[in-house]
Ligand SMILES: Cc1ncc(COP(=O)(O)OP(=O)(O)O)c(N)n1
Ligand SMILES: Cc1nc(C(=O)O)sc1CCOP(=O)(O)O
């Protein structure tokens with residue numbers, strides 16, 4: 333056992349017996365405590381515990397150090413280390429992208445819905461995320477077919493009315509409207525779908541959402557969250573923030589395009605994917621070049637000086653050849 337612990341230390345305990353004997357001060361003083369057992373590895377960082385199960389290579393610990401060195405958060409570096417196979421070194425690109433080599437997140441089964449979520453299209457295209465029903469109506473009039481109502485800080489009756497109005501408008505335009513956060517109101521209004529964050533997964537009733545026939549979109553911000561999200565078999569998975577954003581305070585640093593491309597390689601055959609965060613017309617082609625089927629945008633529409641022009645340009649970004657030869 334170490335004699336002194338620094339805030340950046342990661343402590344590794346082999347076997348749960350070591351863990352039981354470890355002083356509780358380890359868990360508060362160190363950046364993280366990794367408990368390695370035969371079939372599982374748990375990482376405790378502050379009050380969060382990340383538990384993974386599955387096969388791993390003998391050199392997983394060296395891989396863990398290497399992925400930490402690439403600036404992944406410890407729980408994401410641990411997922412990659414778990415997925416690392418020594419044989420990868422023989423490949424052109426050694427990066428783990430084979431889903432079958434990735435570990436399973438332990439302890440999620442009781443939250444999962446037994447009924448599958450209704451599917452949504454693989455390519456959702458342009459996906460504006462907007463704060464109220466007025467914005468929803470404005471964008472529907474411009475021909476947007478996938479959008480999200482992300483209304484924050486409204487009291488219950490107002491929120492209920494906004495959701496109802498937005499859902500009715502979307503239905504009249506045959507468009508796909510997701511409601512952020514408020515899954516009960518979304519069910520009540522019979523919305524096309526619901527978008528939830530990772531922290532909502534413990535409180536939302538996924539079975540009720542699936543039984544009601546609503547689609548489910550889930551946010552992710554790295555490998556661990558992607559494994560969690562995919563476990564629930566949602567209708568799509570959103571990956572963010574690709575670039576810096578001022579729309580909300582993000583707890584994680586931006587992913588960037590190379591990480592996005594690798595996330596897409598991992599999941600693109602499995603579930604529709606949406607990129608979000610700092611996306612505008614200037615970067616849209618680079619984002620789509622990763623193979624992601626959809627880009628969600630806030631400021632690129634809500635802060636556009638000419639909304640119609642901005643929407644047309646973004647739509648064109650998804651179908652650059654549409655209309656040629658007409
Ligand atoms: C398409 C899409 N992706 C991610 C988010 C973020 O959702 P969430 O994590 O629930 O955070 P808030 O939007 O509630 O701040 C999203 N809304 N849409
Ligand atoms: C609402 C939201 N969720 C994100 C995530 O990464 O989960 S990023 C984001 C804001 C995106 O806004 P803009 O397009 O203005 O950068």
Ligand SMILES: [Mg+2]
Pocket residue numbers: 512513527528529
């Ligand atoms: Mg939310």
